[in-house]
Amino acid sequence: MFSEITSKNNDQLKYLRKLSSKSFRDSEETFAIEGTKLFLEAVKNDLPFKQIFITKEWLENNAGLNSDYVIALAEKNVTVMMVTALILSTVSSLQKPEGIIGILPKVCVTPGIFKRYVLLEDVQDPYNVGTIIRTADAAGFDCVVTSARTADIYNEKVLRGSMGSVFHLPIYQAESLLDYVKQLKNQPITIIGTSLTGSSLWERENLTGSFAMVMGNESQGMSDEMSKCCDILLKIPIFGQAESLNVATAAGIIMYDLIRDFK
Template sequence: MESINCLKKIINFEEHPVITSRNNEKLKYLRKLGNKPFRDSENVFSIEGTKLFSEAFHSQMIFRQIFITEKWFDSQNESIQDSIALLNAIGISIVVVMDEIFNSISTMQQSEGIICIANKIEFEPSDFMKYVLLDDVQDPFNVGTIIRTADAAGIDCVITSRKTADIYNEKVLRGSMGSVFHIPVLQVDSLTEYAKALKNKKVKIIGTSLEGEDLWQRQPIEPPFGIVMGNESQGMSHEMAQLCDILLKIPILGNAESLNVSTAAGIILYDILRENVLN
């Protein structure tokens, strides 16, 4: 029970009683953050799970409020407990919720016992050398996985269209495994206009197409470049395809008609970056 006693030391239970009702106003607010327009109006989003909390904490996210269960806190290592204690010490509200009530605010099949509210991420505008552009990629897990792959591959920035899944969607956050906190991800009103601006800065725009050059037979590609990944069913828009300086296709050796967009992104990213690293 030592860690629970530690929890009681960092939280004044008289001022912050344990939430025991699903209808608590703080929980109602948290549930509303599952709605994109509400997230946008409040300029905050929710983060669920220990790993995402840890990634956000070490990325110096600005937290607003943290919901935990005593069971979760009791099960954490000293580093995580110290993180919670530090946030509480600087005035971040720590809200304790009963285990059985916590499931009513969780988006996971089996809640871990921590959900945070944080300010949306702000990045300073900058010119980069390696971009990924997402042209209406709508599946949240695809978007999250592409962001994670781009982060792993050393991409500098991800640009998304308005119709691409919101990066603050819980499935995108979970799919990225915290990479949204490591790499700038910007949503723009017009991806084609953004691509035009990149071309004016001598950034090569690279797309995928069945009529494109075979990935294995292509010419070397050096930065700066932007790799476009299109919609799961329709691919890139016609306007975006017209802007591309290079079109590539991934060889299909079996009977599958196509590849999942996040798988295709990983193949193309690492194929292009491999020669840059080796050279």
């Protein structure tokens, strides 16, 4: 049922390695996921796998439902390749590979109208982006919109950081996040920014309608142009000696505080 790869120089493995490059992912409209958790999340969300690489050890350790998923996909003409753990380690991004990697087409997302948005302006650390997406999913936000300079959501670190949440809610990359925000303001949707010059989060007024929360770059924060577009600027009060919070931590605090108005 499964084909076998015996050389690390196999063309399909070479293709898989190239998917670590954003430009190649963009040109191929394809990305890779690694690990059992992401594999199961993709299966549960009915994503169309193009190819799967697995080790014998993974099949043995996941006998039952998980391995049945792989068999079911193979029966649907998804190419499943059996590789040794040593060969898989040559294409893995993990220090301890779990034994399964999948290749999928990118998810096509078109802009929609939602009630609760998270907007990321040039957040560049992949783990921060993944964590924010995961928190937005947990807090019940409807979508995430990123700027062109925000870390690619198909980066392996973003995918791992999100723990599968990239498959749970729409994520859209805007060519110009600033123009996108201006369009939101016309709907109208309240734009909430984060700034050290903003009002304290603890003293804000309750929200009653649709809103979009903007998080800026790790070191620079929001751009001046984006700040001018915001209807509200908020800051998290700091009571200790730390000068600032990590952007993903700050995003989580603000998201859960804002969402209280609707629960």
